[in-house]
Amino acid sequence: MRTKPFQRLAPFALLSAIAFTGCQSSAPKSKKAPAIHPSAPAAYTPGHDLYMAKCGTCHRLHALNEFTVAEWHPILNSMAPMAKLSPAQKDAVFAYIASGAAH
Numbered sequence: 001m002r003t004k005p006f007q008r009l010a011p012f013a014l015l016s017a018i019a020f021t022g023c024q025s026s027a028p029k030s031k032k033a034p035a036i037h038p039s040a041p042a043a044y045t046p047g048h049d050l051y052m053a054k055c056g057t058c059h060r061l062h063a064l065n066e067f068t069v070a071e072w073h074p075i076l077n078s079m080a081p082m083a084k085l086s087p088a089q090k091d092a093v094f095a096y097i098a099s100g101a102a103h
Helices: 005-021 046-055 069-079 087-100
Strands: none
16 A cells, blocks of 8 residues: 555654754743834844844744743743853843833
């Protein structure tokens, strides 16, 4: 009996789904309006570059206006050690995040 094309792709699809969901963010979910692209405000600052490189390694990049500054602070505090950010790098990322955070 011949296998259908989707049956041959099923294992690949399953492995892809597992790979893309392997790293989940511990950031709280927000019920705010649709987010803007993470690089919109203050792009190309050291904080922007670090956010793009370090924070997107294990999870999707959250739009800056997805959370308020008050919500971002504990998120960054919990994630900075996992991203291996130095205190100066953490400050740069926070300055970048604060430039576009929701109010």
